[in-house]
Amino acid sequence: MRIRKRLILSLLPALLFLPAVRATTLARLSLDQLAAGSDAVARVRCAGGESHWENGSIWTVTTFDVVETIKGSLPRQIAVRLPGGRVGHLTAAVDGTPKFYPGAEAVVFLERSRAGGFTVAGWVEGTFRISRDTRTGNETVTQDSSAFAVFDAATRTFRAEGIRRMPIEEFRARVAAAVARSGEKTR
Amino acid sequence: MNANRRGKYRNTISVGIAFLFLLQVTAAYTGAYDLGTTVADMTQAASASGGTSCPQLTRFDVSTPGNINRLWSTLLNTGPITILTADQDPDGQLDEIEAVIEQSLSVWTGVSGTLLQPSALGALQRGDTTTVCDSTDGLNTICFGQNDPGFTLGVLAFTVVVSADTIGEQLPSGGAPSTFVGEILDADTLFLPSNPNTTFATPAALPSNPNSYDLESILTHELGHSFGFNHSGVWGAMMFPFAPAPGQFTGSRPTAQSPDAPLSDDDRTGLRVLYPGPTDSAHIGAISGSVLPANPLALPISPAGVTGIFPAQVVALDNATGKVTAAVMAGWSCGDPGPAQFDGTFSLQHLLVGTSRSYQIYAEPLDGPVVLGNVIYNLTSLCRNSATDPGWPAQYACTVPPSAAPFSSRIRAGP
Numbered sequence: 303m304r305i306r307k308r309l310i311l312s313l314l315p316a317l318l319f320l321p322a323v324r325a326t327t328l329a330r331l332s333l334d335q336l337a338a339g340s341d342a343v344a345r346v347r348c349a350g351g352e353s354h355w356e357n358g359s360i361w362t363v364t365t366f367d368v369v370e371t372i373k374g375s376l377p378r379q380i381a382v383r384l385p386g387g388r389v390g391h392l393t394a395a396v397d398g399t400p401k402f403y404p405g406a407e408a409v410v411f412l413e414r415s416r417a418g419g420f421t422v423a424g425w426v427e428g429t430f431r432i433s434r435d436t437r438t439g440n441e442t443v444t445q446d447s448s449a450f451a452v453f454d455a456a457t458r459t460f461r462a463e464g465i466r467r468m469p470i471e472e473f474r475a476r477v478a479a480a481v482a483r484s485g486e487k488t489r
Numbered sequence: 490m491n492a493n494r495r496g497k498y499r500n501t502i503s504v505g506i507a508f509l510f511l512l513q514v515t516a517a518y519t520g521a522y523d524l525g526t527t528v529a530d531m532t533q534a535a536s537a538s539g540g541t542s543c544p545q546l547t548r549f550d551v552s553t554p555g556n557i558n559r560l561w562s563t564l565l566n567t568g569p570i571t572i573l574t575a576d577q578d579p580d581g582q583l584d585e586i587e588a589v590i591e592q593s594l595s596v597w598t599g600v601s602g603t604l605l606q607p608s609a610l611g612a613l614q615r616g617d618t619t620t621v622c623d624s625t626d627g628l629n630t631i632c633f634g635q636n637d638p639g640f641t642l643g644v645l646a647f648t649v650v651v652s653a654d655t656i657g658e659q660l661p662s663g664g665a666p667s668t669f670v671g672e673i674l675d676a677d678t679l680f681l682p683s684n685p686n687t688t689f690a691t692p693a694a695l696p697s698n699p700n701s702y703d704l705e706s707i708l709t710h711e712l713g714h715s716f717g718f719n720h721s722g723v724w725g726a727m728m729f730p731f732a733p734a735p736g737q738f739t740g741s742r743p744t745a746q747s748p749d750a751p752l753s754d755d756d757r758t759g760l761r762v763l764y765p766g767p768t769d770s771a772h773i774g775a776i777s778g779s780v781l782p783a784n785p786l787a788l789p790i791s792p793a794g795v796t797g798i799f800p801a802q803v804v805a806l807d808n809a810t811g812k813v814t815a816a817v818m819a820g821w822s823c824g825d826p827g828p829a830q831f832d833g834t835f836s837l838q839h840l841l842v843g844t845s846r847s848y849q850i851y852a853e854p855l856d857g858p859v860v861l862g863n864v865i866y867n868l869t870s871l872c873r874n875s876a877t878d879p880g881w882p883a884q885y886a887c888t889v890p891p892s893a894a895p896f897s898s899r900i901r902a903g904p
Contacts (some may be wrong), residue, residue, distance in 0.1 A: 358624055455811060
């Protein structure tokens with residue numbers, strides 16, 4: 303366990319900064335850019351969701367309980383709209399959108415949607431899953447867009463990118479600092 | 490491990506891979522997954538479900554020439570201008586963009602050993618309505634000027650792929666009913682039209698617009714999604730999820746001699762799995778095996794029945810070229826009538842065979858702290874159950890397990 307902690311600590315400098323994360327459909331976004339471009343940042347818990355047809359497309363509206371607001375002002379419950387979902391026997395798949403299931407917790411960067419409610423800014427880039435160690439109770443945060451292990455044929459190794467397993471206190475402090483830099487009020 | 494591939498006919502080499510329960514900080518939360526899958530609605534009659542709950546590949550019906558219709562919207566945003574061309578004449582501009590579309594499509598239809606040949610595509614049509622990228626119309630459309638509310642911070646382009654989970658399903662506006670489970674009925678690609686700081690340049694315009702994204706690279710990637718690809722975890726693959734930086738392009742530019750030049754072998758192999766060519770006698774090799782924990786206690790307790798590592802990214806490296814031939818997200822198998830079993834199985838198919846052909850296998854178990862299904866898999870792409878579908882038959886139910894604990898890997902030869 304001590305070795306594990308040392309190894310993780312040795313990698314923290316690399317993990318603390320968003321690397322060149324640019325999903326094909328997404329522009330490269332730093333934590334500062336996410337904070338500045340978001341209307342709100344919050345820790346949320348998924349309460350449920352439903353998909354429906356709307357203006358020729360399938361949308362999924364997920365309802366979240368707001369656990370903690372890090373930026374902006376939010377009601378206790380919010381609705382987040384994302385393209386894609388399943389209605390009847392048809393599934394609309396949109397790679398790069400985050401998927402949420404009841405009970406799951408995450409820190410999400412939110413942007414007001416023109417269609418009402420919110421959307422997740424940067425999709426998988428703006429979604430940070432919270433995981434709790436069942437033994438210690440410690441919580442860590444992993445960015446959805448860090449989900450890809452890259453295999454580099456030149457070095458014949460897999461390597462990880464993005465924010466992964468960061469202690470939530472550390473992540474919260476980084477987000478708060480990014481929000482402050484963006485010149486927005488926090489509460 | 491070296492697996493020599495010999496002989497003209499398909500051979501399968503079983504590979505056992507054991508993972509030591511040790512920390513490896515470079516072990517990554519793998520998320521690559523090559524191809525989309527769909528589980529049939531088993532609450533329906535067998536004539537509609539196909540009688541199996543095994544995940545089916547999501548793909549177009551290419552059995553009929555010209556079956557994949559194609560349309561692009563000539564409505565381009567003018568405030569701001571987001572599509573940059575070398576030709577400034579309005580008609581020339583449209584021709585230049587259309588040439589990029591044709592070129593990007595040719596990249597995928599230029600792969601040998603697949604049924605996705607140019608004849609599978611219909612003629613490229615032009616449209617000029619504002620909402621032409623509509624998932625209900627059954628038209629596979631590319632839009633550059635449709636300001637869809639799906640766009641948000643950082644989203645440059647996205648593709649919406651609509652598929653059916655039953656046979657005989659139609660889109661709301663009608664159209665031909667699906668002929669198999671997983672058939673793609675509509676696939677639309679939208680480019681961000683409204684950000685003055687985000688522009689896309691044709692190959693001819695890119696050198697003079699180095700801050701623009703390469704239209705051809707992004708479009709080729711998006712078309713990969715439309716044909717049924719998910720992302721690949723292979724560095725340099727067209728379906729790698731991260732786009733080239735502005736001013737750069739992915740791989741090599743296509744040529745008449747090598748129309749599929751921008752693709753990697755991983756992309757080509759994936760396409761051969763999606764649309765296998767019945768007369769392909771070159772890419773008939775397969776390597777299969779399982780990814781197992783050295784200590785079975787490392788496996789998740791819930792859901793029950795998990796006997797192998799899920800998921801794991803398994804990569805085949807061609808020893809002759811040093812390049813990745815194929816990479817799959819593995820860890821499950823399925824035999825009709827299903828459901829999927831999470832037994833650590835992997836299968837790399839449609840590999841090139843030859844007397845001197847050999848491959849090395851690399852595997853990386855997922856060690857992420859969150860459930861993979863939250864991130865990569867759609868809720869119903871591998872498993873469906875009474876929680877996802879009320880009334881779901883118990884005998885066809887399964888649950889995607891959580892990712893495993895951190896592992897490091899040690900590979901040993903199989904039996």
